[in-house]
Amino acid sequence: MIEFCSKKRMLAVVFTLVTISVVSVVLETRWSAQHKVKEISRKGKGDSNETCKLGKEKVVESCRECLADELFSEKKYCQETGFRTVVACEDGTKIMRMCSGTQWLEERNFWIFEGVTFAIGILSYGLVVIRQHRLDRMLREKIDRQIAADI
Template identity: 40%
Template sequence: MIEFCTRKRMVLAILLLFSLTVVTLIVEGRWSNNHKIAEVNAENESRCGSEVVKVIESCRQCTTFEMKSEQAYCVKTGYREKIQCGKQKDNIYKRSCKVDPWIEERKFWILELVTCIVGIGTYGIVRHRQGILDQLLMEKVNRQIAA
């Protein structure tokens, strides 16, 4: 079935799929982050109450041990920060923190770039191999004609 599609139709189909993918990514990027960040902020405010919160360790990705042990602060976002409630040094807690959306978006675009490079490389290898096979076929046909 795909053999009957012309090159022009294939290029148009690929461009259509690519544009739909970009539109979907833009829409998802605008809508998805707002709800998750609001939930995390509401949960984090309840632990210290009205006390002053001092961030001791900035927002970092949870370790594999913390993720496997399903710590409450790592379950929602996968990121955590250390905070100190009030002025007492004993009131140190870990809480989930919001992830900057641009970091996640950057990781995604790096993945897309690597996938695109692998796809283009694979396409080049296939075209090269097809050229070799075509050349071998032409040599075989020429030998048969000559014989």
């Protein structure tokens, strides 16, 4: 069925699909960012976040992914988001809190996914071209045999 499409039609379809994909990614990114801000502001400091007793604190380690053993042991600060930050209190104690994750990590994962998808697409295209050349060669050989048999 696809072999009946002209190159212009195929390019138009591919261009349309790429445009739709880009628009949907942009819209989803904006909606997702707004949605997360509202959700985090509604949560505030939940019961899974510890606080310093004196109120003064300093961030020791910025927001990072929880380690595998923390997720496995079901720590409170890793349950909701899977990210944690380390805070040092004025009295010297260190506590861990949940945080919403980092935007760059989500973007990195998205671009890794896009890169893998692109690589699979290029590989698939290459295999289709190779297969088409093989089928064309087989057809030429068959026609050559038919012409040689008629002489």
